[in-house]
Amino acid sequence: MADYTTQELMVSRAAKELKNGDVVFVGIGVPSLAVNLAHRMHAPGLCMIYESGAVGCVPKRLPISIGDPCLVTGSLAVVPMLDVFNLYLQRGLIDVGFLGGAQVDRFGNINSTVIGDYRKPKVRLPGSGGACEIAALAKRVVITIGNSKRTMPERVDFITSPGYLGGGREREALGLKGGPELVITDMGVYRFDPRTRELVLVSIHPGITVEKIQENIGWKVKVASDLTETPPPGPEEIRIIRQELDPQGIFLKSKAV
Amino acid sequence: MADYTTQELMVSRAAKELKNGDVVFVGIGVPSLAVNLAHRMHAPGLCMIYESGAVGCVPKRLPISIGDPCLVTGSLAVVPMLDVFNLYLQRGLIDVGFLGGAQVDRFGNINSTVIGDYRKPKVRLPGSGGACEIAALAKRVVITIGNSKRTMPERVDFITSPGYLGGGREREALGLKGGPELVITDMGVYRFDPRTRELVLVSIHPGITVEKIQENIGWKVKVASDLTETPPPGPEEIRIIRQELDPQGIFLKSKAV
Amino acid sequence: MSKVMTMKDAIARFVRDGDLVVLEGFTHLIPFAAGHEIIRQRKRDLTIARLTPDLVYDQLIAAGCARKLIFSWAGNPGVGPLHGFRRAVEQGKPRPLEIEEYTHFGMVLRFMAGASNLPFLPTRNYPGTDLLRYNPDIRKVKSPYSDEELYCVPALNPDVTIVHAQRADADGNTQVWGLYGVQKEASFASRKVIVTVEEIVESSVIRSDPNRTLLPAPVVSAVVHAPFGAHPSFVQGAYDRDNDFYVKWDTVSRDEAGVQAYLDEWVHGVPDRAAYTKKMEARRRELEADRQMCAPVNYGF
């Protein structure tokens, strides 16, 4: 059995989604690892921006929070958050935003606010932070989440960050551009049907079956006619992830699938 | 005859209008000299702000323009112009603004835009710059201008910077606070009637008569019952102006009245 | 005129029960020392606003100082949930906590509107989010230049804002480098501003680099010398973020007893930040920053 973890596979798949020259709004964990991997592999011209205001970061260690001092030292620019949101995000300079959450639904809407009722929460989650504006204003959005009936219900309890809302042209009708283009889970990769805007399974990870995925999602999932297997990370990618990006295995704990 | 010029008298009178601790929006020429004089005499805690974004300036030479590099070197802060207008002026941090112009009228309105018709100007003047917002948003405004029928007509050709508009409560009715409190000319000093908001002559410079002033103003001028003579600059003030502030006599040319 | 005073005096004088209080700093320069003094003086019924409540507000909430929270992301960065915040919201312990929720962009604009003395500022954000159903203060404004409608947020004007900085002079001219967060906007929006600093310097230091000044004296009410005053958050060029503490807080704060024990030892158990720092001297040394100086620039003419 191949020597890589599911998270490493997700990181490598997410990295492949980034083009050289992309300006990327980075979050902590898998997104941060993916962006740093792409930066070292095929996208040296990629520009990392953190919502904390650090631009063009070259972190000398794995950042623990989006405001880690290692993001500032040696960066190309540090700007007020007012500029991050007005001049970078709203102005349209951000090519790719990474988002996660507690729930992602059939149309790519994300919930990171509350499980249950907003006023009487079962579980109160952190809330939007910058997620809502990234979902609304970045050109492309890549989502990472666990594949389960709990985390991928047909409809999220609360739309924190708008995807395609009810599907079809609902998002465009509200004047929103962009939108999610890819969802990467621990079992497979989804894109969005250009017409219905519904999630479509386009690749499954090695060892996973379509049945397994159907058991772990909240609706009858659409499957692409040209369904493929997600390419596993190459040895160089694994080396970079383990030796350079997360040597202490802070985010990518287990080394066995 | 006393050894001081009319301009030196105007500078010293304007300086007396400034309190210690005032945050003052400074212009070039008489205002700049007045503020620097006050700073050296009775208002060491006065804070100078130039619309160019220099705050707490300690110019080592007489600044020729409001963007002179000597305003930056050794200043307490240099800020973007967006902050000057949003965070300092509109926020209400500016206690005193100095304004001049080509015309000042009976209700303290200032014209620095055009003589004649706006679309077919006899003389096209520079325009507002920051004057309109200073007149609208500073807590107090001090005006300096020459006393003549041309420069002090009953109604200005164009209101660049609002004073009390048509007089009475017209300014307040538009939601504007503050307003001009003093007009200093080469012949006298005027305040504003608290009810009619019309200019009232409160002091005349040594050697000037009320008749002389009436001949050099565009309407029947109101004179205060307690009309006084403008106090001449003291020897220390004259020394500072001539030796420290304008040693080359760039703004205060002639040394004889 | 010098505005230097002790933390005790600054909090006693400028923070009153029932005030709208802001302690800002986005992961960087979080004024923990000031937060602890607010707890020590048992201030009550505060409305506390911050983009990320972080541990400093989790502690204020758990200590019962706050009746309402205005925020945009309530988590323990890089670790997990804020248990004090969740207990208050989910179980009303130690007292019910009213919440008013925005997004980061919304909070930044609220401070900027307040700092600019404007009633609101517009944004292209918000279409489609359910936040609109629960926050009636995110409203629509019509552009006078087209048929476009945009959402907007109302100004936020705190009674007092507290920020921590690398250095200030005695008058309050304050300089910051590294992450700026929203301290400038929050401070200009506020009626009173308390600045706590690692170092009080001569004005000549400030004047040697005027472009670094974040806050000018006229907006500052008090200057407090509080070295290590941002721990467990960090100060660029002074000390690193104490990530272990953020992880430990996840355990400490799981029940009210744990929080109380922490407050008894580290807040009520010490008179001030100096004592707190002495008590963890070894840790402080571990967190000390390496030197990586910037290239100086010429301000001459």
Add this chain to the structure above:
Amino acid sequence: MSKVMTMKDAIARFVRDGDLVVLEGFTHLIPFAAGHEIIRQRKRDLTIARLTPDLVYDQLIAAGCARKLIFSWAGNPGVGPLHGFRRAVEQGKPRPLEIEEYTHFGMVLRFMAGASNLPFLPTRNYPGTDLLRYNPDIRKVKSPYSDEELYCVPALNPDVTIVHAQRADADGNTQVWGLYGVQKEASFASRKVIVTVEEIVESSVIRSDPNRTLLPAPVVSAVVHAPFGAHPSFVQGAYDRDNDFYVKWDTVSRDEAGVQAYLDEWVHGVPDRAAYTKKMEARRRELEADRQMCAPVNYGF
């Protein structure tokens, strides 16, 4: 990816006849070298926008490059009127000049709205000024939080903005100190941005002090090495303002012949700024700045 090119190439490639062009810099860092290259390449029908047209636009106008001016203060700072501007407005020479007039605050907000991709921004300014009668684009917007009505100004989005700076790296990461003016807002508002600099530096210099960066590479289209490129305006830490030239311009520009003679000698008469600088080497030396270095700060952790 390096964006370094010659001034000739940058202007030829990014400035087209009929464009809305902005050369910003408030008394400080005015990109005169770029302005001269625009004249040299005989660009036509430009709409030029700037808070203070200053000598750089007086020359563009007198050279017949502009059909419209958007501005807020048209004078020769500290000297008097701009004769080229007045001839165009009062007598239509060398060609009629359409004007669109705001105030400084209004222009700053127009750039900020453009930089923020917003249709407008509100202000408490403008009640009572006659400017409202002649500028129909200063409009009213109603606050959704009260009965208040405020004035607002529309976004300004130039085709190309040109700024001069102390230093940038080859990718376009640009640093400025001293007066900031509105260069950041004008550049972010613009479709294309040309940065002309005193010095092109290694990225490591930029990275040693990231808080000084005014413009990040993603907004910059071209980087031009143009030492002394802001003369007769100034560059903090490099050279002083040439006040004598500003005074001399008052005489030179009083008639069209005077302006033409100046352009023939100093613009069309030289191939580029390097030749211009060589031609006034003695003057350049007189204007060289003294050294007054800032206190360096620590970015370590």
